[in-house]
Amino acid sequence: MESSSLLAHGWLWAFATVFVGGFLTSLTPCVYPMISITVSLFGARDESSTRARSMALATAYVGGICVMYTTLGVSFALAGRAFGTFMSSPAFMVPIAIFFLLMAASMFGAFDLSLPAEWQARLNTVGGKGFGGAFGMGLVGGIIAAPCTGPVLASVLAYVATTRSMFLGGSLLFTYALGMGVLFFVIAAFAVSLPRSGQWMEVVKSFFGIVMVVAALYFLRNVLPALARYGSRDTSWLVLHATLLVVGVGIGGLNLSFKYSQVAEKVRKAFGVTAIGIGAFGLLGFVLTPKQNGGPLAWIHGEQAGIATARSAHKPVLIDFYADWCLPCKELELKTFSDPRVKELLGQFVLVKVDCTEDDDPQVVDTKKRYHAATLPTLSIVDADGKPLHTIDHFVEPDELLEQLRRAL
Numbered sequence: 001m002e003s004s005s006l007l008a009h010g011w012l013w014a015f016a017t018v019f020v021g022g023f024l025t026s027l028t029p030c031v032y033p034m035i036s037i038t039v040s041l042f043g044a045r046d047e048s049s050t051r052a053r054s055m056a057l058a059t060a061y062v063g064g065i066c067v068m069y070t071t072l073g074v075s076f077a078l079a080g081r082a083f084g085t086f087m088s089s090p091a092f093m094v095p096i097a098i099f100f101l102l103m104a105a106s107m108f109g110a111f112d113l114s115l116p117a118e119w120q121a122r123l124n125t126v127g128g129k130g131f132g133g134a135f136g137m138g139l140v141g142g143i144i145a146a147p148c149t150g151p152v153l154a155s156v157l158a159y160v161a162t163t164r165s166m167f168l169g170g171s172l173l174f175t176y177a178l179g180m181g182v183l184f185f186v187i188a189a190f191a192v193s194l195p196r197s198g199q200w201m202e203v204v205k206s207f208f209g210i211v212m213v214v215a216a217l218y219f220l221r222n223v224l225p226a227l228a229r230y231g232s233r234d235t236s237w238l239v240l241h242a243t244l245l246v247v248g249v250g251i252g253g254l255n256l257s258f259k260y261s262q263v264a265e266k267v268r269k270a271f272g273v274t275a276i277g278i279g280a281f282g283l284l285g286f287v288l289t290p291k292q293n294g295g296p297l298a299w300i301h302g303e304q305a306g307i308a309t310a311r312s313a314h315k316p317v318l319i320d321f322y323a324d325w326c327l328p329c330k331e332l333e334l335k336t337f338s339d340p341r342v343k344e345l346l347g348q349f350v351l352v353k354v355d356c357t358e359d360d361d362p363q364v365v366d367t368k369k370r371y372h373a374a375t376l377p378t379l380s381i382v383d384a385d386g387k388p389l390h391t392i393d394h395f396v397e398p399d400e401l402l403e404q405l406r407r408a409l
Contacts, residue, residue, distance in 0.1 A: 015175045018156060022179020027204050058188035060131040062181030064138020066174050072157060073173030074166045090223040100216035107209030108273060109202070109257035206254040206273070213277045214284060222324050231285025241282030248275030288330065290338040297337060297346060299353045303367050306352030307386045316389070316408045317350045319380040321373040323357040328395040329377040339398035345405050381408045 156176055160169040221228040231237075253272025256265050300306040303319060310317045322329035336342060356364055356376060367373075371380040372391055379392040381404060390404050 015172065018172050018176045019179040021156070022176040023182050024179075024204065024208070026180045026183040054188040055185065057131060057134045058181075058185050060134035061138040062178070062184055064135040065181055066138075066177040068139050069173040069177040070170045073160050073169035073171075075169075093219050093223050097216040097220050100212045100219070104209040104212035104216070105258075107205040107212065108269065109205070109259035202257050203254045206257075210253075210273070210276050210280060213273070214280045217277075217281050218284065230281065231289040233286065233289050233291055237282065238286050241279045241286065243279070244275045245279030245283065248272040248277075248279060251275070288334060290333045297343060297351055299351045301353050301355065303352055303354055306350055307382075310350040310382075310384045310386070313350060314384050315348065315350045316384060317352055317382045317386070318346065318405070319352045319354060319371060319382065321354045321356055321368060321371070321376060321378040321380070323355070323376055325357065326376045331395055332377055332379075336396060336398050336401055342398050342401055342405075345402060348409060349405070381405065383408070 156172060160172060217227060221230075249272070251272045252265065252268045253276045256269040256272065258266050258269055299320070300309060306317055306319065320329075320332070322332075337346070354364065354367055354373075356368065356373075358364065368378075371378070371382075371388060373380065373393070375393050377393075377395060379396065379401070380388055381390045381392075382388050389408050392401070392404065396404075
Protein backbone atom coordinates (compact mmCIF):
# COMPACT_ATOMS: atom_id res chain seq x y z
CA MET A 1 0.00 0.00 0.00
CA GLU A 2 1.30 3.41 -0.93
CA SER A 3 -0.47 5.59 1.61
CA SER A 4 1.63 8.25 3.16
CA SER A 5 1.68 11.99 3.39
CA LEU A 6 5.37 11.71 4.19
CA LEU A 7 5.91 9.94 0.88
CA ALA A 8 3.97 12.61 -0.98
CA HIS A 9 7.28 14.44 -1.38
CA GLY A 10 9.07 11.36 -2.66
CA TRP A 11 10.75 8.30 -1.22
CA LEU A 12 14.17 9.91 -0.98
CA TRP A 13 12.85 12.86 1.06
CA ALA A 14 10.86 10.61 3.38
CA PHE A 15 13.68 8.24 4.23
CA ALA A 16 16.27 11.03 4.41
CA THR A 17 14.07 12.78 6.98
CA VAL A 18 13.85 9.80 9.34
CA PHE A 19 17.55 9.00 8.80
CA VAL A 20 18.57 12.52 9.86
CA GLY A 21 16.13 12.30 12.79
CA GLY A 22 17.80 9.10 13.94
CA PHE A 23 21.25 10.62 13.66
CA LEU A 24 20.29 13.73 15.62
CA THR A 25 18.74 11.69 18.42
CA SER A 26 22.03 9.78 18.70
CA LEU A 27 23.68 13.05 19.74
CA THR A 28 21.44 13.52 22.77
CA PRO A 29 22.73 12.90 26.34
CA CYS A 30 20.71 9.72 26.90
CA VAL A 31 22.82 7.94 24.28
CA TYR A 32 26.08 8.79 26.06
CA PRO A 33 25.98 5.80 28.47
CA MET A 34 26.03 3.55 25.39
CA ILE A 35 29.25 5.13 24.05
CA SER A 36 31.56 4.04 26.85
CA ILE A 37 30.19 0.49 26.54
CA THR A 38 30.62 0.32 22.78
CA VAL A 39 34.17 1.72 22.90
CA SER A 40 35.14 -1.40 24.84
CA LEU A 41 32.80 -3.67 22.89
CA PHE A 42 34.32 -2.67 19.54
CA GLY A 43 37.86 -3.15 20.89
CA ALA A 44 38.76 0.49 20.39
CA ARG A 45 41.20 0.35 23.32
CA ASP A 46 42.54 -3.10 22.47
CA GLU A 47 45.80 -2.89 20.50
CA SER A 48 45.23 -6.36 19.05
CA SER A 49 41.89 -5.36 17.55
CA THR A 50 41.78 -4.33 13.89
CA ARG A 51 39.65 -1.61 12.40
CA ALA A 52 37.95 -4.18 10.16
CA ARG A 53 36.87 -6.24 13.18
CA SER A 54 35.68 -3.11 14.99
CA MET A 55 33.54 -2.16 11.99
CA ALA A 56 32.14 -5.70 11.81
CA LEU A 57 31.22 -5.59 15.50
CA ALA A 58 29.64 -2.16 14.97
CA THR A 59 27.60 -3.63 12.12
CA ALA A 60 26.32 -6.38 14.42
CA TYR A 61 25.55 -3.83 17.13
CA VAL A 62 23.67 -1.49 14.79
CA GLY A 63 21.95 -4.55 13.31
CA GLY A 64 20.51 -5.26 16.75
CA ILE A 65 19.17 -1.71 16.98
CA CYS A 66 17.68 -2.03 13.48
CA VAL A 67 15.94 -5.32 14.32
CA MET A 68 14.37 -3.84 17.44
CA TYR A 69 13.10 -0.69 15.72
CA THR A 70 11.97 -2.50 12.57
CA THR A 71 9.90 -4.83 14.75
CA LEU A 72 8.33 -1.80 16.41
CA GLY A 73 7.52 -0.29 13.02
CA VAL A 74 5.82 -3.45 11.73
CA SER A 75 3.93 -3.89 15.02
CA PHE A 76 2.54 -0.37 14.98
CA ALA A 77 1.55 -0.71 11.33
CA LEU A 78 -0.37 -3.91 12.14
CA ALA A 79 -2.02 -2.19 15.11
CA GLY A 80 -2.95 0.80 12.99
CA ARG A 81 -6.72 0.44 13.34
CA ALA A 82 -6.70 0.34 17.13
CA PHE A 83 -4.04 3.04 17.36
CA GLY A 84 -6.00 5.26 14.99
CA THR A 85 -9.06 5.06 17.20
CA PHE A 86 -6.96 6.07 20.21
CA MET A 87 -5.67 9.08 18.23
CA SER A 88 -9.13 10.67 18.45
CA SER A 89 -9.59 9.96 22.16
CA PRO A 90 -8.80 12.76 24.65
CA ALA A 91 -8.12 10.12 27.32
CA PHE A 92 -5.27 8.84 25.16
CA MET A 93 -4.02 11.98 23.40
CA VAL A 94 -3.88 14.37 26.39
CA PRO A 95 -1.50 12.15 28.43
CA ILE A 96 0.63 11.67 25.30
CA ALA A 97 0.81 15.45 24.80
CA ILE A 98 1.71 15.98 28.49
CA PHE A 99 4.45 13.38 28.14
CA PHE A 100 5.86 15.21 25.12
CA LEU A 101 5.79 18.53 26.97
CA LEU A 102 7.59 17.04 29.97
CA MET A 103 10.24 15.60 27.67
CA ALA A 104 10.57 19.01 26.03
CA ALA A 105 11.08 20.64 29.44
CA SER A 106 13.89 18.17 30.10
CA MET A 107 15.49 19.06 26.78
CA PHE A 108 15.30 22.75 27.69
CA GLY A 109 17.27 22.04 30.87
CA ALA A 110 14.42 22.23 33.39
CA PHE A 111 15.48 18.85 34.84
CA ASP A 112 17.69 15.88 33.97
CA LEU A 113 16.17 12.69 32.70
CA SER A 114 17.87 9.30 32.41
CA LEU A 115 17.25 5.68 33.25
CA PRO A 116 18.09 4.71 36.84
CA ALA A 117 21.74 3.66 37.23
CA GLU A 118 20.71 0.19 38.40
CA TRP A 119 18.62 -0.35 35.25
CA GLN A 120 21.46 0.80 33.03
CA ALA A 121 23.91 -1.52 34.81
CA ARG A 122 21.65 -4.52 34.26
CA LEU A 123 21.04 -3.66 30.60
CA ASN A 124 24.78 -3.26 30.09
CA THR A 125 25.31 -6.93 31.01
CA VAL A 126 23.12 -8.19 28.14
CA GLY A 127 24.94 -10.08 25.41
CA GLY A 128 28.62 -10.73 26.01
CA LYS A 129 31.67 -10.66 23.81
CA GLY A 130 31.83 -11.31 20.07
CA PHE A 131 29.33 -10.68 17.33
CA GLY A 132 26.44 -12.29 19.23
CA GLY A 133 27.14 -10.08 22.22
CA ALA A 134 27.30 -6.98 20.02
CA PHE A 135 23.98 -7.89 18.43
CA GLY A 136 22.38 -8.48 21.84
CA MET A 137 23.66 -5.15 23.13
CA GLY A 138 22.18 -3.46 20.08
CA LEU A 139 18.77 -4.96 20.85
CA VAL A 140 18.71 -3.26 24.26
CA GLY A 141 20.58 -0.14 23.12
CA GLY A 142 17.36 1.61 22.20
CA ILE A 143 15.97 0.99 25.70
CA ILE A 144 18.99 2.67 27.30
CA ALA A 145 18.50 5.67 24.99
CA ALA A 146 14.71 5.73 25.47
CA PRO A 147 14.42 8.87 27.63
CA CYS A 148 15.76 11.02 24.77
CA THR A 149 14.80 9.02 21.69
CA GLY A 150 11.34 8.04 22.97
CA PRO A 151 9.36 11.16 21.98
CA VAL A 152 10.98 11.37 18.53
CA LEU A 153 10.45 7.65 18.03
CA ALA A 154 6.84 7.98 19.23
CA SER A 155 6.19 10.61 16.57
CA VAL A 156 7.45 8.30 13.81
CA LEU A 157 5.49 5.35 15.21
CA ALA A 158 2.32 7.43 15.44
CA TYR A 159 2.70 8.30 11.78
CA VAL A 160 3.43 4.68 10.83
CA ALA A 161 0.27 3.54 12.62
CA THR A 162 -1.88 5.77 10.40
CA THR A 163 -0.41 4.26 7.21
CA ARG A 164 -1.11 0.64 8.26
CA SER A 165 1.65 -0.51 5.87
CA MET A 166 4.02 -3.15 7.26
CA PHE A 167 6.58 -2.45 4.53
CA LEU A 168 6.53 1.29 5.11
CA GLY A 169 6.53 0.91 8.89
CA GLY A 170 9.41 -1.54 8.93
CA SER A 171 11.53 0.28 6.35
CA LEU A 172 11.09 3.73 7.93
CA LEU A 173 12.05 2.47 11.39
CA PHE A 174 14.98 0.51 9.90
CA THR A 175 16.20 3.75 8.31
CA TYR A 176 15.71 5.62 11.59
CA ALA A 177 17.85 3.01 13.36
CA LEU A 178 20.55 3.33 10.70
CA GLY A 179 20.64 7.06 11.40
CA MET A 180 21.20 6.31 15.08
CA GLY A 181 23.91 3.85 14.10
CA VAL A 182 26.11 6.39 12.32
CA LEU A 183 27.61 7.51 15.64
CA PHE A 184 28.62 3.95 16.51
CA PHE A 185 30.21 3.34 13.13
CA VAL A 186 32.27 6.48 13.71
CA ILE A 187 33.29 5.21 17.15
CA ALA A 188 34.29 1.84 15.69
CA ALA A 189 36.28 3.41 12.86
CA PHE A 190 38.11 6.14 14.73
CA ALA A 191 37.83 5.24 18.42
CA VAL A 192 36.74 8.78 19.15
CA SER A 193 36.31 9.92 22.73
CA LEU A 194 33.05 11.18 24.19
CA PRO A 195 32.26 14.57 22.62
CA ARG A 196 32.60 17.42 25.06
CA SER A 197 29.44 19.11 26.15
CA GLY A 198 29.15 22.67 25.00
CA GLN A 199 26.92 25.23 23.38
CA TRP A 200 26.24 22.92 20.45
CA MET A 201 24.64 20.43 22.84
CA GLU A 202 22.23 23.04 24.22
CA VAL A 203 21.20 23.93 20.67
CA VAL A 204 20.60 20.27 19.75
CA LYS A 205 18.62 19.62 22.94
CA SER A 206 16.54 22.78 22.56
CA PHE A 207 15.86 21.97 18.92
CA PHE A 208 14.40 18.62 19.93
CA GLY A 209 12.50 20.33 22.73
CA ILE A 210 10.79 22.58 20.19
CA VAL A 211 10.02 19.57 17.99
CA MET A 212 8.37 17.87 20.97
CA VAL A 213 6.30 20.96 21.84
CA VAL A 214 5.04 21.24 18.27
CA ALA A 215 4.38 17.48 18.20
CA ALA A 216 2.30 17.77 21.39
CA LEU A 217 0.24 20.59 19.89
CA TYR A 218 -0.15 18.65 16.65
CA PHE A 219 -1.51 15.57 18.41
CA LEU A 220 -3.88 17.78 20.42
CA ARG A 221 -5.35 19.07 17.14
CA ASN A 222 -7.38 15.84 17.06
CA VAL A 223 -9.13 16.64 20.35
CA LEU A 224 -9.05 20.46 20.57
CA PRO A 225 -10.94 22.19 17.73
CA ALA A 226 -9.24 25.54 18.46
CA LEU A 227 -5.84 24.02 17.67
CA ALA A 228 -7.23 22.26 14.60
CA ARG A 229 -8.39 25.65 13.28
CA TYR A 230 -5.07 27.38 14.00
CA GLY A 231 -3.81 27.99 10.48
CA SER A 232 -4.23 30.16 7.41
CA ARG A 233 -2.90 30.41 3.88
CA ASP A 234 -2.57 34.21 4.11
CA THR A 235 0.87 35.66 3.42
CA SER A 236 0.56 37.81 6.53
CA TRP A 237 0.08 34.68 8.64
CA LEU A 238 3.23 33.17 7.16
CA VAL A 239 5.29 36.32 7.72
CA LEU A 240 4.04 36.78 11.31
CA HIS A 241 4.91 33.27 12.44
CA ALA A 242 8.22 33.18 10.58
CA THR A 243 9.11 36.43 12.37
CA LEU A 244 8.15 34.95 15.74
CA LEU A 245 10.39 31.96 15.07
CA VAL A 246 13.36 34.15 14.11
CA VAL A 247 12.84 36.44 17.12
CA GLY A 248 12.65 33.43 19.45
CA VAL A 249 15.96 32.12 18.16
CA GLY A 250 17.50 35.58 18.39
CA ILE A 251 16.66 36.11 22.08
CA GLY A 252 18.10 32.75 23.11
CA GLY A 253 15.35 30.18 22.70
CA LEU A 254 17.82 27.59 21.40
CA ASN A 255 21.20 28.39 22.89
CA LEU A 256 20.23 29.23 26.49
CA SER A 257 19.29 26.66 29.16
CA PHE A 258 17.01 26.75 32.19
CA LYS A 259 19.52 24.67 34.16
CA TYR A 260 22.61 26.84 34.43
CA SER A 261 21.38 30.30 33.40
CA GLN A 262 20.76 33.34 35.60
CA VAL A 263 17.19 34.49 36.21
CA ALA A 264 17.31 37.02 33.37
CA GLU A 265 18.57 34.39 30.94
CA LYS A 266 15.89 31.95 32.08
CA VAL A 267 13.25 34.58 31.30
CA ARG A 268 14.82 35.10 27.87
CA LYS A 269 14.82 31.35 27.35
CA ALA A 270 11.14 31.13 28.30
CA PHE A 271 10.11 33.91 25.95
CA GLY A 272 12.33 32.50 23.21
CA VAL A 273 10.89 29.00 23.50
CA THR A 274 7.33 30.40 23.52
CA ALA A 275 7.98 32.51 20.42
CA ILE A 276 9.64 29.63 18.55
CA GLY A 277 6.88 27.21 19.56
CA ILE A 278 4.07 29.53 18.41
CA GLY A 279 5.98 30.40 15.25
CA ALA A 280 6.70 26.78 14.36
CA PHE A 281 3.14 25.64 15.08
CA GLY A 282 1.81 28.57 13.06
CA LEU A 283 3.99 27.59 10.10
CA LEU A 284 2.70 24.04 10.45
CA GLY A 285 -0.85 25.43 10.39
CA PHE A 286 0.00 27.33 7.20
CA VAL A 287 1.25 24.15 5.55
CA LEU A 288 -1.73 22.05 6.70
CA THR A 289 -4.36 24.55 5.54
CA PRO A 290 -5.64 23.60 2.07
CA LYS A 291 -5.46 26.20 -0.66
CA GLN A 292 -8.86 27.65 -1.48
CA ASN A 293 -8.80 27.86 -5.28
CA GLY A 294 -12.28 29.09 -6.16
CA GLY A 295 -13.84 28.32 -2.78
CA PRO A 296 -14.27 25.12 -0.74
CA LEU A 297 -15.73 21.93 -2.19
CA ALA A 298 -19.34 21.13 -1.33
CA TRP A 299 -19.22 17.82 0.54
CA ILE A 300 -22.29 15.91 1.70
CA HIS A 301 -21.69 14.13 5.00
CA GLY A 302 -23.33 10.73 4.97
CA GLU A 303 -23.42 8.03 2.29
CA GLN A 304 -27.21 7.64 2.11
CA ALA A 305 -27.85 11.36 1.65
CA GLY A 306 -25.10 11.53 -0.97
CA ILE A 307 -26.45 8.64 -3.05
CA ALA A 308 -29.98 10.08 -2.91
CA THR A 309 -28.67 13.41 -4.19
CA ALA A 310 -26.72 11.67 -6.97
CA ARG A 311 -29.79 9.77 -8.18
CA SER A 312 -31.87 12.91 -8.41
CA ALA A 313 -29.07 14.84 -10.14
CA HIS A 314 -27.98 11.89 -12.36
CA LYS A 315 -24.36 12.43 -11.40
CA PRO A 316 -21.56 10.01 -10.44
CA VAL A 317 -20.33 10.07 -6.85
CA LEU A 318 -16.94 10.35 -5.17
CA ILE A 319 -17.00 8.95 -1.62
CA ASP A 320 -14.13 9.93 0.66
CA PHE A 321 -13.61 7.65 3.66
CA TYR A 322 -11.56 9.64 6.18
CA ALA A 323 -10.75 10.03 9.89
CA ASP A 324 -9.54 12.94 11.98
CA TRP A 325 -6.44 10.99 13.00
CA CYS A 326 -5.55 9.89 9.43
CA LEU A 327 -2.53 11.85 8.14
CA PRO A 328 -2.81 10.70 4.49
CA CYS A 329 -6.47 11.80 4.57
CA LYS A 330 -5.36 15.29 5.53
CA GLU A 331 -2.79 15.19 2.73
CA LEU A 332 -5.60 14.48 0.25
CA GLU A 333 -7.34 17.67 1.36
CA LEU A 334 -4.11 19.64 1.30
CA LYS A 335 -2.61 18.54 -1.98
CA THR A 336 -5.04 16.59 -4.16
CA PHE A 337 -8.52 18.06 -3.60
CA SER A 338 -7.11 21.60 -3.67
CA ASP A 339 -5.59 21.13 -7.14
CA PRO A 340 -7.48 23.49 -9.54
CA ARG A 341 -7.86 20.78 -12.20
CA VAL A 342 -9.25 18.31 -9.68
CA LYS A 343 -11.65 20.87 -8.20
CA GLU A 344 -13.00 21.74 -11.65
CA LEU A 345 -13.64 18.12 -12.57
CA LEU A 346 -15.18 17.35 -9.16
CA GLY A 347 -17.89 19.87 -10.02
CA GLN A 348 -19.43 17.12 -12.17
CA PHE A 349 -19.63 14.73 -9.19
CA VAL A 350 -21.65 14.51 -6.02
CA LEU A 351 -19.08 14.63 -3.23
CA VAL A 352 -19.66 12.50 -0.14
CA LYS A 353 -17.61 12.16 3.04
CA VAL A 354 -17.87 9.20 5.42
CA ASP A 355 -16.36 9.96 8.83
CA CYS A 356 -14.49 6.87 10.10
CA THR A 357 -12.96 8.52 13.14
CA GLU A 358 -15.11 6.28 15.35
CA ASP A 359 -14.83 3.18 13.17
CA ASP A 360 -16.64 0.94 15.65
CA ASP A 361 -19.95 2.59 14.74
CA PRO A 362 -22.14 -0.16 13.15
CA GLN A 363 -23.32 2.11 10.32
CA VAL A 364 -19.75 3.14 9.48
CA VAL A 365 -18.58 -0.49 9.60
CA ASP A 366 -21.39 -1.52 7.24
CA THR A 367 -20.66 1.32 4.80
CA LYS A 368 -16.94 0.54 4.74
CA LYS A 369 -17.69 -3.14 4.12
CA ARG A 370 -20.05 -2.43 1.21
CA TYR A 371 -17.48 -0.19 -0.51
CA HIS A 372 -14.44 -2.33 0.42
CA ALA A 373 -12.88 0.55 2.36
CA ALA A 374 -10.61 -1.59 4.54
CA THR A 375 -7.92 1.09 4.95
CA LEU A 376 -7.74 4.85 5.16
CA PRO A 377 -7.78 6.86 3.09
CA THR A 378 -10.13 5.19 0.59
CA LEU A 379 -11.83 6.93 -2.32
CA SER A 380 -14.74 5.14 -3.97
CA ILE A 381 -16.05 6.30 -7.35
CA VAL A 382 -19.61 5.10 -7.96
CA ASP A 383 -22.30 5.75 -10.56
CA ALA A 384 -25.55 7.62 -9.96
CA ASP A 385 -27.23 4.41 -8.72
CA GLY A 386 -24.53 3.68 -6.15
CA LYS A 387 -22.72 0.96 -8.13
CA PRO A 388 -18.95 1.02 -7.41
CA LEU A 389 -16.81 1.80 -10.44
CA HIS A 390 -13.33 2.15 -8.96
CA THR A 391 -11.69 2.14 -5.53
CA ILE A 392 -8.45 3.91 -4.52
CA ASP A 393 -7.07 2.70 -1.19
CA HIS A 394 -4.04 4.98 -0.82
CA PHE A 395 -2.98 8.61 -0.98
CA VAL A 396 -3.42 9.61 -4.60
CA GLU A 397 -1.68 12.36 -6.55
CA PRO A 398 -3.84 14.81 -8.57
CA ASP A 399 -2.91 13.30 -11.98
CA GLU A 400 -3.87 9.77 -10.94
CA LEU A 401 -7.20 10.92 -9.49
CA LEU A 402 -7.98 12.95 -12.61
CA GLU A 403 -7.49 9.86 -14.76
CA GLN A 404 -9.91 7.80 -12.66
CA LEU A 405 -12.50 10.57 -12.47
CA ARG A 406 -12.55 11.02 -16.25
CA ARG A 407 -13.23 7.32 -16.71
CA ALA A 408 -16.41 7.66 -14.64
CA LEU A 409 -17.90 10.43 -16.80
